[in-house]
Amino acid sequence: MADEDSAKGRPARARAAGNRRRYARLAPLYDLLDRPFERHYRPGRARIGAAAVGVTLEVGAGTGKNFPYYGSAARVYASDLAGPMVLRARRRQGRPVRALLIAEAAALPVRRASADTVVATFVCCVQADPRPALAEMARVLVPGGRALCLDYTVPSHPMLRLLMRLLQGPLRLLYGIHWEHDVPRLLEAVGLRIREVRRIWGPAVRYIAAEQSATHD
Ligand SMILES: C[S@@+](CC[C@H](N)C(=O)[O-])C[C@H]1O[C@@H](n2cnc3c(N)ncnc32)[C@H](O)[C@@H]1O
Known part of the structure; x- marks a missing residue:
């Protein structure tokens, strides 16, 4: 996997x-900028909301776009790296969302083996x-807990690949976009078993459900 930043020693x-x-700056504009794409993402968000059960930890929750889709089977704790995004998310905080916290996805202030579900939508791609x-x-x-992701991936079709490569440059400046990741493979590499991969918006946006092993403690 390409990692330009670590290659530069950052x-x-x-x-x-x-x-x-970046996301502290973007917070006031995020929903507006995202609006043209949101209808394409909705089926993925609905699928995640329906699949989330028990103690659910959402990482990189942004302005809380997934919140309306969670059902009563989930007790959601939502986190994001950027305080201003968390403040925006508060406006969408409904009953299944018990708490909001500021946390980095790679250093969650949560005990090992404590969440039934973890959710990350458009977090790998940034x-x-x-x-x-x-x-x-x-x-x-x-x-046996589940990781539920919605994310971009570079499709195999050469024209789409080229288009996404061209778009990635300017979008990286704005959102910090990295579309090059193969999220199912990365989930497998951290020991999870892929249960479902489903196209949500063409071949580029996919819903991925992965499961922790029964012996993880
Ligand atoms: C593209 S937005 C997606 C927001 C939301 N999940 C959604 O589906 O609309 C990416 C979010 O991930 C957050 N983020 C980026 N890097 C992060 C990290 N290392 N840890 C936690 N959150 C992060 C950003 O602050 C931003 O809110």
Whole structure:
């Protein structure tokens, strides 16, 4: 996996600080900028909301776009790196969402094996190296717990690949976009078993459900 930032010797903490500043700045505009795409994401958010059960930890929750989709089977604790995004999320905080916290996805203030479900939507695609965050998600899952992701991936079709490569440059400046990750493979690499991969918006946006092993304690 390409990791330009670490190739330049930039430590993970500095990358997280970069995203914190970026999303603190973007917070007032985030929902507006995202509006044209949101209808394409909705089926993925609905699927995640329906699948989330028990103690549910959402990482990189942003302005709380997933909150309306959680059902009463989930007790949601939502986190994000950027304080201003968390403040925006508060406006969407309904009953299943018990608490909001500021936390980095790669250093969650949560005990090992304490969440039945972890959720990350469009969080891998804004990180140069999402592996530490995914490892942390696996750590906090109970045996048999589920990681539910919605994320971009570069499709195999050459024209779409080219288009996404061209768009990635300007979008990286704005959102810190990294579309190059193969999220199912990365989830497997942190020890989770892929249960479902489903197209949500063309071949680029996918819903991925992965399961922690029964022996994880
Ligand atoms: C593209 S937005 C997605 C927001 C939301 N999950 C959604 O689906 O609309 C990415 C979010 O991840 C957060 N984020 C980026 N890097 C993070 C990190 N290392 N730890 C926790 N959150 C992070 C950003 O602050 C931002 O809110």
